[in-house]
Amino acid sequence: MKFIVSVLLVMLLSFVASLYLPWWIIAVVAFAVGAFILQKPYLAFTAGFIALLLLWGGLAWFISSANNHILAHKISILVVQNDSPFTLIFITALAGALVAGAASLTGSLMRRLF
Amino acid sequence: MRIVGFFISLSVTVLLVVLLGSKLWLPLPLGSFLSPQHGVWQNAEPVQQQFNDELLFSSLQSDAAVYFDERLVPHIVAESDEDAYFIQGYLHARFRLWQMEFQTHAAAGRVSEIVGDIAVDFDKGKRRLGLQYAAENMLKEAEADPITKSMLDSYTAGVNAFISSLTESALPVEYKLLGYEPEKWNNLKTVLFVKQMSQTLAGFSDDLPMSKAKAFFGDKAMHILFPQVADSLDPVIPRNTVFPPASVAPVAPASKDSLYLQNDTISGGRLMEAEKPDKNNGSNNWAVSGAKTQSGSPILCNDPHLTLSLPSVWYELQLLTPSMNVYGVSFPGAPGVIIGFNENIAFGFTNSERDVLDYYKVKLKDDSKKQYYFDSAWVDTRLRIEEIKIKNKPAVYDTVAYTAFGPVMYDKSFPAAEGSTDALAVRWKAHDASNELLLWHYLDRAANYQDYTNALQYFTCPGHNIAFASRLGDIAIWQQGIFPARWNRQGLYVMPGEDSSYMWQGYIPMQENPHMLDTSRGFVSSANQRPADSSYPYFINGTYDLYRGIAINRRLAGMHNITPADMMKLQNDNYNTFAETARPLLLKYIDENSLSAQGKKYFEMLKNWSLYNDVSENGATLFSIWFKNLEELVWNDEFEKAGVNDLRPSESTLTEALLRNDSGFVYIDNVNTPEKETIRELAAAAYQRTVAMADSLTAVNKLAWGAYKNTSIYHLLGEKMLPFARAGLSVGGGEHIINATKSKHGPSWRMVVQAGETPEAYVVYPGGQSGNPGSAYYDQFIDKWAAGEYYKAWFMKRGEKSDERLVWKMTFKKG
Numbered sequence: 001m002k003f004i005v006s007v008l009l010v011m012l013l014s015f016v017a018s019l020y021l022p023w024w025i026i027a028v029v030a031f032a033v034g035a036f037i038l039q040k041p042y043l044a045f046t047a048g049f050i051a052l053l054l055l056w057g058g059l060a061w062f063i064s065s066a067n068n069h070i071l072a073h074k075i076s077i078l079v080v081q082n083d084s085p086f087t088l089i090f091i092t093a094l095a096g097a098l099v100a101g102a103a104s105l106t107g108s109l110m111r112r113l114f
Numbered sequence: 115m116r117i118v119g120f121f122i123s124l125s126v127t128v129l130l131v132v133l134l135g136s137k138l139w140l141p142l143p144l145g146s147f148l149s150p151q152h153g154v155w156q157n158a159e160p161v162q163q164q165f166n167d168e169l170l171f172s173s174l175q176s177d178a179a180v181y182f183d184e185r186l187v188p189h190i191v192a193e194s195d196e197d198a199y200f201i202q203g204y205l206h207a208r209f210r211l212w213q214m215e216f217q218t219h220a221a222a223g224r225v226s227e228i229v230g231d232i233a234v235d236f237d238k239g240k241r242r243l244g245l246q247y248a249a250e251n252m253l254k255e256a257e258a259d260p261i262t263k264s265m266l267d268s269y270t271a272g273v274n275a276f277i278s279s280l281t282e283s284a285l286p287v288e289y290k291l292l293g294y295e296p297e298k299w300n301n302l303k304t305v306l307f308v309k310q311m312s313q314t315l316a317g318f319s320d321d322l323p324m325s326k327a328k329a330f331f332g333d334k335a336m337h338i339l340f341p342q343v344a345d346s347l348d349p350v351i352p353r354n355t356v357f358p359p360a361s362v363a364p365v366a367p368a369s370k371d372s373l374y375l376q377n378d379t380i381s382g383g384r385l386m387e388a389e390k391p392d393k394n395n396g397s398n399n400w401a402v403s404g405a406k407t408q409s410g411s412p413i414l415c416n417d418p419h420l421t422l423s424l425p426s427v428w429y430e431l432q433l434l435t436p437s438m439n440v441y442g443v444s445f446p447g448a449p450g451v452i453i454g455f456n457e458n459i460a461f462g463f464t465n466s467e468r469d470v471l472d473y474y475k476v477k478l479k480d481d482s483k484k485q486y487y488f489d490s491a492w493v494d495t496r497l498r499i500e501e502i503k504i505k506n507k508p509a510v511y512d513t514v515a516y517t518a519f520g521p522v523m524y525d526k527s528f529p530a531a532e533g534s535t536d537a538l539a540v541r542w543k544a545h546d547a548s549n550e551l552l553l554w555h556y557l558d559r560a561a562n563y564q565d566y567t568n569a570l571q572y573f574t575c576p577g578h579n580i581a582f583a584s585r586l587g588d589i590a591i592w593q594q595g596i597f598p599a600r601w602n603r604q605g606l607y608v609m610p611g612e613d614s615s616y617m618w619q620g621y622i623p624m625q626e627n628p629h630m631l632d633t634s635r636g637f638v639s640s641a642n643q644r645p646a647d648s649s650y651p652y653f654i655n656g657t658y659d660l661y662r663g664i665a666i667n668r669r670l671a672g673m674h675n676i677t678p679a680d681m682m683k684l685q686n687d688n689y690n691t692f693a694e695t696a697r698p699l700l701l702k703y704i705d706e707n708s709l710s711a712q713g714k715k716y717f718e719m720l721k722n723w724s725l726y727n728d729v730s731e732n733g734a735t736l737f738s739i740w741f742k743n744l745e746e747l748v749w750n751d752e753f754e755k756a757g758v759n760d761l762r763p764s765e766s767t768l769t770e771a772l773l774r775n776d777s778g779f780v781y782i783d784n785v786n787t788p789e790k791e792t793i794r795e796l797a798a799a800a801y802q803r804t805v806a807m808a809d810s811l812t813a814v815n816k817l818a819w820g821a822y823k824n825t826s827i828y829h830l831l832g833e834k835m836l837p838f839a840r841a842g843l844s845v846g847g848g849e850h851i852i853n854a855t856k857s858k859h860g861p862s863w864r865m866v867v868q869a870g871e872t873p874e875a876y877v878v879y880p881g882g883q884s885g886n887p888g889s890a891y892y893d894q895f896i897d898k899w900a901a902g903e904y905y906k907a908w909f910m911k912r913g914e915k916s917d918e919r920l921v922w923k924m925t926f927k928k929g
Contacts, residue, residue: 015151018149022146022152022282023135023145023146023149023151023152023153024131027127031127056149059155060148060150063150063155063156063158064155066158066160066161066162067158067160067888069158070161070887070890070892071154071155071157071158071159074837074888075287075837077837078835078837091148092148095134095148096148099130099131099145102126103127105123105127106120106123109119109123109124110120113116113117113120
């Protein structure tokens with residue numbers, strides 16, 4: 001239960017905070033959720049990781065589909081030298097997931113210090 | 115132990131955020147770039163995007179509305195001109211901001227700020243040519259006039275209204291990729307854009323290579339190698355027109371022969387000129403009178419030829435205010451409609467190709483550039499210190515000395531040629547104060563021939579042929595600009611600059627510029643050819659085309675009952691008049707019996723070629739390659755000896771010389787061999803090379819003209835941004851052909867307007883209304899353009915508010 005709440009909370013707060021604040025606010029959100037909701041460290045990491053994998057991957061996929069992947073085709077050639085919108089979506093999801101996972105883990109470990 | 119784990123985890127997190135957030139490790143900050151709510155995904159515009167909006171601006175005078183049709187062309191309806199230009203600025207920025215800013219940065223010589231030190235020489239070239247100086251002079255004049263001051267201010271306010279509303283996520287994708295942000299717009303930027311167009315169209319000069327060639331061949335031979343009037347010229351103003359005698363009579367200096375024509379005016383080895391505009395920047399325009407059309411109303415056509423680029427140089431729109439109702443294309447970066455039509459008239463432009471840029475060799479006292487020798491005394495220069503900022507590096511400074519002629523473009527620190535210490539000052543018409551915005555102000559509102567000629571007086575540089583057609587039935591063309599009245603051969607070569615005797619002495623009065631209000635021929639036209647034959651009383655050198663003009667006039671003379679569809683067909687005509695003239699030479703010189711089996715096969719293709727440069731024609735490719743090879747064999751020996759790399763006589767000069775007398779043409783002989791070559795030997799050698807090239811092209815399936823020519827439209831950032839380009843388009847036409855679509859250059863806008871009770875217009879350009887590579891509207895028109903097809907423009911009449919083609923509405927409310 002705690003796990004699912006963590007995932008949903010990170011997703012929701014990251015989405016809302018990103019409307020107004022720079023991208024790295026996802027690290028702050030994941031850190032805070034990791035610190036507030038007490039879980040085993042590996043679960044905290046996984047919660048942050050999955051939250052942003054879903055949020056960024058889902059948003060990127062949703063936006064790109066509405067765009068018929070016009071831009072993702074072009075940008076994937078520029079950035080990963082390979083015409084693959086899916087790769088670009090995956091890299092996006094992974095980048096967010098790693099940051100949020102690490103931040104959530106850090107939050108959880110900090111909680112354990114006290 | 116726990117604390118160690120915490121710190122490791124914290125370090126990893128911080129490191130990830132820093133790495134993804136900076137450019138330390140990656141060329142761009144991936145975190146913000148990939149974030150779906152901030153970065154590049156935000157530029158992926160839904161294909162079903164709705165462009166409806168309600169906007170509130172305190173600077174508006176009253177409420178206004180913008181109706182977008184299905185092609186995203188805005189029809190701006192405003193109660194005042196100020197509001198209309200405000201909205202035009204807002205829309206330009208909304209759809210083309212990155213391009214507008216990049217192009218004006220380029221004009222100002224500020225590209226290094228964005229891309230780093232690879233652009234320093236480019237920037238120096240712009241600074242030394244004095245583009246910013248030219249823009250400052252224009253701005254003073256434009257801001258002194260209340261009409262253009264308010265036009266500029268309103269436009270700037272509109273652009274800035276959009277820029278102020280920009281958030282990180284809404285930045286155009288190029289800013290995100292290159293990692294910078296837009297600055298505020300100002301009137302100087304608008305004027306810089308206009309001056310950049312002056313350079314594109316009137317900034318071409320061959321004075322340096324011409325001087326080098328003259329030193330080798332002598333001025334007498336230069337008459338033959340670079341003739342002023344071609345045998346087959348069909349000028350803008352028909353031959354045998356009687357021109358009034360020149361009212362301005364420039365006097366050649368007494369030292370003309372000894373110090374200018376017979377003297378080497380330039381030193382040093384290989385030329386190292388700053389980037390020059392494309393020689394091919396030209397256009398077609400014509401108008402046919404009602405007597406020749408099916409409807410009885412005149413039809414005006416225009417297709418300006420520029421470097422093809424994405425985002426397109428043009429943005430289509432309609433401006434409707436109490437003072438005007440004008441439709442056409444605008445330049446993102448400037449207010450008004452540049453080429454188009456209104457309820458009463460239509461207008462189109464082609465470049466005059468006249469030379470308005472000369473070099474003077476000045477004597478600087480020393481490397482400080484503080485003084486130069488002029489009219490027997492040392493005179494102070496005005497020093498302008500140019501700071502060129504460079505991305506991630508310290509700025510470099512360049513001192514440019516301004517003389518009575520203009521800026522010293524080349525000197526020891528920016529040499530014109532290897533090892534050269536010459537100081538060459540530029541006299542360029544575009545430096546003089548002018549206010550071209552007034553031309554468009556009046557043209558957009560013109561109702562008749564008088565209004566049109568009144569508007570033309572404000573056009574000083576670049577000189578153009580402006581075709582005109584009116585609802586009342588008039589058709590006309592003027593070559594308009596302020597052109598120096600030159601003495602014979604003035605400005606062909608670098609001129610002595612130690613006194614005032616070689617300076618421009620006056621200008622040709624507007625009334626004496628070549629022009630015609632047609633009454634009998636039934637059409638007017640121009641295609642960058644010489645405007646008049648040798649009976650025109652002024653010396654008018656330039657870089658003219660010859661064959662497109664011949665082709666257009668021949669076709670128009672033979673046409674009757676013309677419809678807009680006929681005109682669209684003509685704009686896409688691939689008939690090669692140059693090949694018609696030059697192919698007989700090939701067929702005459704090549705002995706078919708001496709050819710190999712392969713050679714015979716290609717010869718058959720050449721012989722049977724229709725003379726149309728259609729995409730599937732092999733003959734067009736073979737002919738083009740053969741002629742290029744022949745030119746190399748004829749010219750390279752002499753011109754390489756002369757140390758001239760980039761300049762050769764034109765195709766028409768060689769063709770006409772061979773047609774006149776092919777055994778007595780001395781340049782046929784290869785000066786590097788003891789034997790005396792004949793034209794037959796050269797033609798055969800050129801043919802052999804052609805066969806070898808054709809074999810390799812056949813092997814990769816690229817012998818057909820469309821595949822060989824490979825028309826491509828690159829993004830403004832060039833081939834590095836290949837995914838943003840549309841490469842490998844199958845399009846016919848080419849150089850010297852009415853459909854002047856070359857490999858990277860061609861018709862940047864095609865327009866056919868029937869000026870009847872209601873104007874009926876057909877238009878297309880190789881791009882799309884949106885500058886966003888992530889929008890479906892980025893390259894929307896390209897396939898249609900490539901196929902030679904058009905859209906019927908929807909011209910909104912006064913009072914109209916709806917039409918089935920109007921799909922979105924943006925309201926601009928005074929708030």
